[in-house]
Amino acid sequence: MMSDEYLVECNINDDDDEEEDEEEDYVVKKIYESPPPPPQFSSSTSVDIRDPCGINKHLKVEFSDVLAEPASTRSYDRVWVYSGIGFESARLWSYRCLSAICAVPLSCLCGCLFALLACMHIWCVMPCIQVCHSCLPCVRSLWMSLVNIFIAPLLTSAARCCSGVYVLFSKE
Structure with missing residues (x-):
């Protein structure tokens, strides 16, 4: 479906030939311009927000989520700071290297899988x-015939047999 920005109103005037030429140029320019890319592929949004639906909220792991020292036993402050830097660097660069190696083949595999599905x-x-x-x-109709021939008479006769049974509850 074509968006409204590509629809052009054409006024027909036989009086002004110059205006017709300008309108025709405008129509030709609008038709041959390429539409903007979808929002998921535009450069401004894809860099900033890569998980707009929040699919991977559980993967937001920080150093304090994994390692923590109790107040009674503490290491040196520099060891703690460098451990945090090492953890964050290893996590970041390991992910970057693994995604550089695996992202394109796995995305192609996922695309093929979804296409197959x-x-x-x-x-x-x-x-x-x-x-x-x-x-x-x-x-x-076949099932209804089977039910009416076999099951309905059986259950009707069982209901008539049980209709004479009365159960009384008393508090004694």
């Missing part, structure tokens, strides 16, 4: 469901 859903699952929906009235 979409293909299976479109070409296998939904046709089977539609066939079941089209055959369901026949199966329903």
Whole structure:
């Protein structure tokens, strides 16, 4: 569907030839301009917000979430500071190196997996469901016949046998 910014109002005036040329140029420019990229691929938002839905909130791990010293036993302050720096650096650079190695192949694998799932859903699952929906009235009438022939008389006779049973509760 085309957005409203690409629709151009064309006024037809036979009086001014110059205005028509300007309007035609404007129409041609608007048609051949490329649309802006989707927000997930634009450079300003993809760098700032990479998890807009908050899928990986549980992975926000800091040094204080993993290591902590009680008040009774403490190491030297410099050891604690350097340990924090080492932890953050190792976490950051390990993630960067692993993502540089694994991100593109795994994203391609995930894309293929989702494409396979979409293909299976479109070409296998939904046709089977539609066939079941089209055959369901026949199966329903067969099932109702079986219920009316075998199960309904059995349960009706059991209900008539049990209808004479009365249960009284008394407080004694």
